Amino acid sequence: VDEHCYNDSTFNCESHDDSTGVKRPPRSFDVVGDVALIHSGVPKNDINLSDQESNHVNESAYFATIGEAIMKKNKAIKVVALRTSALGGNERCCGESGIKIIAGNQRSPLITTHSEYGIKCVVDVERTFFSPRMGPERLRICQQVARGEKVLVLFSGCGMDALQIAGRTEACEVVAIELNPVAAECARRGQRMLSRNKGVKCPGAAERLTILEGDVLEILPKLERHSFDRVLAPRPKEGKMDGDLGAGDGGRAFLDVLLPVMKPSGGECHWYDFAASHELPACNRTAESIRRACDVVGCGMEIIHVASVGSVAKRQNRVCVDFRLIENR
Ligand SMILES: C[S@@+](CC[C@H](N)C(=O)[O-])C[C@H]1O[C@@H](n2cnc3c(N)ncnc32)[C@H](O)[C@@H]1O
Incomplete structure (x- = not known):
């Protein structure tokens, strides 16, 4: 796991003391520039709601809660996006309809500058791999x-x-x-x-x-x-x-x-x-x-x-x- 990929060991907030109600954020996501990219659906039991509440939970509110928890933990992240479709086509990207911004700035196109060991590259998160x-x-x-x-x-x-x-x-x-x-x-x-x-x-x-x-x-x-x-x-x-x-x-x-x-x-x-x-x-x-x-x-x-x-x-x-x-x- 390098500096731009988080999993349980690098992003662990098991405690329930924040106001978001989030028990545990997604197990892993990538950080590309100032964008956190979650690759698949997050299991609903990752959120600290009673059964009754979770039955009624609205999906966008649920994902917004997850997104805000990620941004709260990492101040450099300005957008949290969920990849909702697989990579496709020759370009190996998910396209504009395959990304849903769940927290932060609603930027379109979703372009960011990613730094890797001090060398920067520009990434269009939706339209490139x-x-x-x-x-x-x-x-x-x-x-x-x-x-x-x-x-x-x-x-x-x-x-x-x-x-x-x-x-x-x-x-x-x-x-x-x-x-x-x-x-x-x-x-x-x-x-x-x-x-x-x-x-x-x-x-x-x-x-x-x-x-x-x-x-x-x-x-x-x-x-x-x-x-x-x-x-x-x-x-x-x-x-x-x-x-x-x-x-x-x-x-x-x-x-x-x-x-x-x-x-x-x-x-x-x-x-x-x-x-x-x-x-x-x-x-x-x-x-x-x-x-x-x-x-x-x-x-x-x-x-x-x-x-x-x-x-x-x-x-x-x-x-x-x-x-x-x-x-x-
Ligand atoms: C798996 S991605 C790798 C991208 C890059 N090497 C990286 O790791 O970030 C494959 C790339 O090949 C490009 N590609 C696919 N077919 C190609 C072709 N016939 N000629 C040139 N590029 C192609 C896609 O647009 C895509 O950007």
Whole structure:
């Protein structure tokens, strides 16, 4: 749990001494900038009302009570929102109708500035994907970037991965690609903030970053072959069952276009896939899919690291498989 995700251990007000009547706030929520985002319905027994009262409880009053309790506990939170629908579409967002503001300012559009280890990015909470829970993973990637590397960030969303790499490492060039125009615009705003951020230690961070708006499948074939030292590929989820029963092709089309732009000898890729819990820790299906795609382009590969980086649904995990290309002799 990092600084932007709260659970019982970080947000615990079991006592009943406040005037809101709340016994216990939601067990977990994310903090994105000044927005607290609750991901699912809160069980009604989390609120301290008698049975008779709870039968009559009005849903919006109930959620307003929850929201106000969260804001009372954390003064930096100005909006509490409830995500009422699952992430959908290519953009992996919930859309305007999938978010309900339950306390604080009724802001529309719901845009906020999120700071992660001192680097800021702009997030449109309704129309883009962003997860603060990936902060430690972003840091892990930054720690691997060596001076002078050329790094490609696919599916870059609001740009936090790319901004972290540009701001925190001595990569000579960082190229980010994102399809959703709203997310790409957030990333461009983050890039402008990067140039003004005194906390950024690596010079020329904003200038070293290029944001391309469009489809990875169309843009990658136009980029120079064999040119990137490192590729980050947090591929989007293809429907509900992706990763659960091994449905879909596991993002194979994306692998096919990204492998040719990697340096064939020593290029590294952080490939984010979806895997069912029974596939952990080895994630053989993912590893096999990468191996088959490498065979097609005539490259050898070695797996460097496999880890689960979070859960996306019951028994469905986001996994990262890091692999390195090795030139076949
Ligand atoms: C799971 S989100 C990851 C966003 C970002 N990396 C992050 O962690 O905050 C996947 C992103 O890929 C984008 N996307 C989906 N299909 C794409 C494609 N074919 N080309 C480029 N971007 C795409 C979506 O709009 C979304 O922002």
